[in-house]
Amino acid sequence: AQSVAQPEDQVNVAEGNPLTVKCTYSVSGNPYLFWYVQYPNRGLQFLLKYITGDNLVKGSYGFEAEFNKSQTSFHLKKPSALVSDSALYFCAVRDSRDSNYQLIWGAGTKLIIKP
Amino acid sequence: NAGVTQTPKFRVLKTGQSMTLLCAQDMNHEYMYWYRQDPGMGLRLIHYSVGEGTTAKGEVPDGYNVSRLKKQNFLLGLESAAPSQTSVYFCASSYGASGGVDTQYFGPGTRLTVL
Numbered sequence: 001a002q003s004v005a006q007p008e009d010q011v012n013v014a015e016g017n018p019l020t021v022k023c024t025y026s027v028s029g030n031p032y033l034f035w036y037v038q039y040p041n042r043g044l045q046f047l048l049k050y051i052t053g054d055n056l057v058k059g060s061y062g063f064e065a066e067f068n069k070s071q072t073s074f075h076l077k078k079p080s081a082l083v084s085d086s087a088l089y090f091c092a093v094r095d096s097r098d099s100n101y102q103l104i105w106g107a108g109t110k111l112i113i114k115p
Numbered sequence: 116n117a118g119v120t121q122t123p124k125f126r127v128l129k130t131g132q133s134m135t136l137l138c139a140q141d142m143n144h145e146y147m148y149w150y151r152q153d154p155g156m157g158l159r160l161i162h163y164s165v166g167e168g169t170t171a172k173g174e175v176p177d178g179y180n181v182s183r184l185k186k187q188n189f190l191l192g193l194e195s196a197a198p199s200q201t202s203v204y205f206c207a208s209s210y211g212a213s214g215g216v217d218t219q220y221f222g223p224g225t226r227l228t229v230l
Contacts, residue, residue, distance in 0.1 A: 009155075032216045043119070043205055043221030044158075051216050090157060094216060101146070101165070102173060103219070105157035 002027045002095040006106035013081045014114050021076040021109045023091030030096040033074040034103065035065055038088040047089075050074060061085070081113045117141055119222035121206050127228045128196045136191040136225050138206030145211030147189040148173075148219065149181060151202040158205065164189055165211065196229045203227070 004025045013019045025031050032051055036044040048059025055067040065076045076089060091106040122137040138147065145166050150158040160173030164183040178200060180192045189208075193200060203226050207219040 036221075041224075043223045044207075044219075045221070046218045049216070049218070092158075102160055102163070103158075105159070107155055107157045 002093060002098065002104050004091055004093045004104050004106045006089075006091055006109045008109050009107075010110045010112065012112045012114065015083055016080055019078050019081045019085070019111065019113070021089050021091075021111060023074045023076065023106060025072050025074065025091075025093040027093060027095040028097055031067075031072075031074075032094040032096065033065075033067060034092040034094075035059065035063070035074075035076050036090045036092065037061075038090065038108075040087075044090060047076070083113045083115055086111055086113045119206055119208055119220050121204075121222040121225050123225060124223065125226050127230065128193075129230050130197060132196050133192070133194050134196065134227075135193075136204055136206075136227075138189045138191070138208075138222060139187055140189075140206075140208040140220070141187065142208060142210075142220065143186070144208035144220070145186075146209045146217075147183065148207045148209075149179070149189065149191045150205045150207065151175065152205060152224075153202050161191065161204075196227075198229045201227060201229045 034049045035047040038044045048057050050057045050067045058064045088108045090108050092103040119140045148163040149161040159175045162181040164170045167186040170181045182190045206222040209217045209219045
């Protein structure tokens with residue numbers, strides 16, 4: 001069965017420092033991986049996705065993520081955090097062998113950027 | 116271009132009451148989804164639709180029904196509300212190509228409380 005884990009409920013980073021939000025996954029086929037962000041009282045917004053190809057994926061707002069097949073990870077990164085990056089971040093995965101197009105979502109990681 | 120809209124934004128029900136949540140999208144997307152978001156659990160798929168007139172069960176379909184009579188609308192019904200259905204409900208839509216790995220666009224959510 002496919003699954004995704006975000007091992008940290010909360011990540012605290014000082015403004016200007018690099019940030020990493022972790023995601024690991026488990027699928028039987030090839031993974032399709034996504035990151036979304038949710039600001040308070042808002043719906044989710046797409047950040048980036050990995051389908052195939054280059055392991056380093058660049059997305060919106062300066063975020064990037066690296067697909068690591070051997071470690072089954074897809075960590076979200078940004079070189080220099082902004083206070084406005086404070087939000088709830090969700091990782092999601094779909095198994096290439098899954099025929100019903102369902103995404104499996106992580107529980108979310110709250111990112112807090114302190115000035 | 117409003118994107119994905121949801122009606123209502125908030126609702127309080129008593130146990131046993133019924134209601135319908137409306138989702139509308141103006142992006143001509145084929146796929147539409149209903150999720151619920153509970154603290155510490157991420158998003159869970161309730162039902163989804165891959166086209167007008169079609170619906171399918173997701174991860175947590177019990178107690179809910181859906182209809183997709185028009186391409187742009189996806190309705191979620193609660194026939195007899197229970198306190199366990201207290202949650203934030205999100206609708207999403209996607210273009211529908213690319214084997215289900217396309218970006219999902221989310222509405223702002225409906226916060227439902229069942230007393």
